[in-house]
Amino acid sequence: MLEGCVPWPAEAAAEYRRLGLWEDLTVAEMVERTMRSVPDKTALVFGDRRISYEELVRDSRRLAVALLDLGLKPGERVVVQLPNLPEFVIAYLALNWMGAIPVMALRAHRHAEVRHFIRASGASAYLLPDVVGSFDYRPMAAEMAAEFPSLRHLIVAGEPAPGQRALDPLIAGDSVTDRESVARLAAVRPAPDEVSTMLLSGGTTSVSKLIPRTHNDYVLNARLCARAAGFDRDTVFMAILPLGHNYNLASPGLLGTFAAGGTAVIATGTDTEAIFATVERERVSVIASVVPLISGWLDSEVPKRFDLSSLKVVQNGGARLAPELRARLASRFGCTPQEIYGTAEGLINMTRLDDPRELLLESSGAPVSDHDEIKVLDDDDREVPDGQTGELVTRGPYTIRGYYNAPEKNAEAFTADGFYRMGDIVRKRGRHVFTEGRRKDLINRGGEKISCDEIENLIFGLPQVKSVALVGLPDPVFGERACACIILQPGTTLAFDELIAYLREQKIASFKLPERLEIMAEFPVSPVGKILKRELREKVLG
Structure with a gap:
């Protein structure tokens, strides 16, 4: 594996x-x-565009060869921050064909996050859009290239800025025959491990860690999730959420759909009317959604x-869907609600359609594989009985x-015998899991995780600011929203708009911004001075 x-x-x-779990196939x-x-x-379907399996494989191979010709090498890392377009899928497969490794950034990420991804991965290329909404990604890419000499290639889906290269001509690759691309890529085929x-x-913690998924394990991930979701060649799957998320990419997502031979419909946005018009037009059978x-x-x-x-099925992932909403979903749409709970690090649990x-x-x-080992541990790492x-x-x-290049984090995140600590408090009944909350200090805003440490720092x-504590408050739409509780220095003031303006200057993703400010004289603390966030949250809620 990569060092x-x-x-x-x-x-x-x-x-x-x-056992036949690892097939020694690349993605x-x-x-x-x-x-x-x-x-x-x-x-693939995107608006009026329809791409066959043959076209998808051909175009991704052509792009892979074009990237090799640019000088991108197998094993190099590529930050991919493309929106939900067919070009995302083509580029993702192209990198897998030629052995480069996509680092899956999200559209909402900005300078702070992208800088970290480039530094942590040692990326040599960055795939980005030109403009999405009101944000132009090209100046940010130029800043990154100036800061990181290793970042040799800036490739833009859309109109490139000077010093950047357009993606579309690389995909077209008219000078490369299919036979030539097959031969070129066979010579650089990555090992499935x-x-x-x-x-x-x-x-x-304050920054995301990089999760290295191998071809063998990710193919298995997609195949098992597709099976648990009942995917087959008649499946028409709609992807609404960011394709760079593990949920929408392979759990089962796009790759699960492709493993089963179904059709993936990429939604053009989150507008309710547009989504359900597409369900009607394309005869969508499965939607992956969030609370x-x-x-x-x-x-x-x-x-x-x-x-x-x-x-037939509406899937929910990212944060638990309340039982009453699952019941309403089944009644309103005449479909089966399917809960998907897991982690980008691996384990995926899914309710089964016949549960x-x-x-x-x-x-x-329950875990999608019979070979997933799961245990529930107390604070002393002792296994507890079912129901506790x-x-x-x-x-x-x-x-x-x-994790990639993170020995200290690995010592915290894994037990001595190789079990990954999910960080979630659960109870177990047989193989089924019932989630109760997070062990560590995260706010889950509609499936997007906000690190309290990062925002507090x-x-x-x-x-x-003399002291600050970020807490999650219940929200009927997003599950949780962030509230910044602040003790001020004597004689100073701070308005909510001022706080948000300052945080925007730090160029963080907008979903991380607090949605409420509470100025306080003191925080509830333990005898050793630790802020008691549960009591603080109750104080804010009154």
């Missing part, structure tokens, strides 16, 4: 191969396998105007054994 990664123990790897080869069975079938993709951790969207749909009259008879009603409505699902709460830990054929940069 800085932790491989599975040799005995475990041999066992996973013996791109998995898609090619489907293509050989259904070459003319539509793989090599890293395929670097995902981002939820960020329980805020589902809550909005249930409170809207818009879906009633469309024919939703094709819709008893109680489990469908109450649980967070504790921290969920896991080990298995698609759960990493370590930034707020301390304001001279008026």
Whole structure:
């Protein structure tokens, strides 16, 4: 594996191969396998664009060869920050074909996060859009290139700025025949044990850690999740959320759809009318969603105007969907609600479509593999009986054994015998898991994780601030929202607008901004001076 990664123990790897879990296929080869069975079938839909499996494989190969010709090398890392477009899928597969490693940034990330991803991964290329909404990514890319000499290639989906290169002509690759691209890529085929993709951790500390997923484990991840979701060649899956998220990429997401030979429809936005018009037009059978969207749909009259008879399953991930909302979803849309709970580090739990009603409505699902090892531990790392709460830990054929270049973090995040600490408090009944909350200090805003440490450290940069604590408050739409509780220096003032303006200057993602400010005279603290955030939260809520 790439230097800085932790491989599975040799005995475990041999066992996973013996069991047929690891197929020794690359991610791109998995898609090619489907293509050989259904070459003319539509793989991707985006608005009026329809791309067959044969076209998807051909275009991704052409781009892979073009990237090799630019000087990008197998094993090099590439920060990918493309919006939900077919070009995202083509570029992702292209990097997998030629052995470069995509680092999956999200559209909302800005200078602080992108700088960290480039530095932490040692990236040599950056794939970005030109303008999305009101934000122009090209000046940010230019700043990054000036700061990091290793960043040799800036490739833009859209109109490039000077010194940057357009993506579309590289995909066209008219001078490269299909036979030539196959031969060129065979010579640089990555080993299936090599890293395929670097995902981002939820960020329980001030910065996200890089999660190295290998071809073998990520192909398995997609295949198992597709099976648990009942995906087949008739599946029409709608992707609404960022494609760079593990949930929408491979759990089951795009790659699960491709593994099953279905069709993936990329939504053009989150507008309710546009989403359900697309469900009607494309006969969508499965939607991957999150709590805020589902809550909005249930409170809207818009879906009633469309024919939703094709819709069989609405999946929810990122944050737990309340049982009453699951019941309303089933009743309103005549579909099965499917809860998906897991981690980009590996373990995915899913309710099964034929689970008893109680489990469908109450649980967070069961592991997608019989070979996922799960335990619930108390504060002393002792396993607790079923029904008691504790921290969920896991080990298995698609759960990493370590973060990239992070030995100190690995010592905290993994047990001595290789179990990954999920950081979630759960109770277990058989193989089904019931989530209770987070062990560490994170705010889960609609599936996006906000590190309290990160935002608190930034707020301390304001001279008026004597002490700060960020807490999550309940929100009917997003699950939680951030409230900044601040003790001011004597004789100073701080307005909410002033706080937000300062944080925006730090160029962080907008979802991390506090949505409420509380000025306080003191915080509740323990005898050793630790801020008691639970009591603080109760104080804010009154």
